[in-house]
Amino acid sequence: MEKELEGKSLDQLIEVACQELGCIPEDLELEILEFSSSSGLLGIPGKKIRIKARIKTDKVLSERANRALMFLKELLNYADFKIDVKANILKDKMQVEILLSGEDIKYLIQNGAEPLTALEFLTNKVVARALGVGPKIVLKLEGIDIEKEKKLVNAVRRAIEKIKTNKEPQIIKISSQREQRIVVNIVKQEENIDYKIEGEGKQKKVILNWKE
Structure with missing residues (x-):
């Protein structure tokens, strides 16, 4: 540029x-x-x-933000998804952040947020095709910390593998109902792993056990 x-x-x-x-x-x-x-x-x-x-930085970022918004609105409308999009210009990071909200963002966080990752990749490709390679466009979901949830999923999977190896209980700390659902949904896929929930608030945890 x-x-x-x-x-x-x-x-x-x-x-x-x-x-x-x-x-x-x-x-x-x-x-x-x-x-x-x-x-x-x-x-x-x-x-x-x-x-x-x-x-100028402002010009570069605003052009990429507008192009990304145009693409996403058209795509989501075509897919009949009830998802709203808005852009934030992050000059300090030299990035465009697109915030997605609405009842259908649930479809973007399935399978470890693979649909969201694919959509972010496609958005960057489309904008780069139109404007050339430039500042990255990052997609984020309102009210959901994807990176934190990915770490939680990985922690649960590691705990399950440890239980299968040594049959000893494993503890997963959780801080919300959503995190509890994530842990429980993963554990329910395992035939020989059982769970119980203890504590309240910041002390809440899911205890995983080997089921004889």
Whole structure:
């Protein structure tokens, strides 16, 4: 998203930068790398200007956010999913965050959130095809911490493997009804693993046992 150019006129270099980057002068951020003058042929003074031109961060992120929103709204509408989308520009991280909400986000968190991961990958591909490779677009679900839930799923699966190996009970700490459902749904798929829930609030836990 940036070009290094050299010439004799700053106006000319700006024009070239706009053509190559596909923008207008107001969207450019310029860095003067070299500015010098010398006596040229027959004593006529000459200039040498070298600049680095890039599109402003706000412009880059907003364009990618708009393109991602357009794609997602069209796709979700076509799939008849009741999911709302809105974009957040994260300048400090140089990212676009798309927040998804609505009753049908439940379909995106099945199988360890594989549908959400695939949708994020597809969104980045579509935007890159339209605007070129650039800042990443991250999809997040409102009220759900996918990374935390992935760690919980992995912890439960490790605990199950330990029980199968040494038959000793394993404890999984949980902090919400949703986390409890995640643990219970995984355990129910195991014929020889039983569970019981103890405690309240932050002390709540699921105890996994080998079932004889």
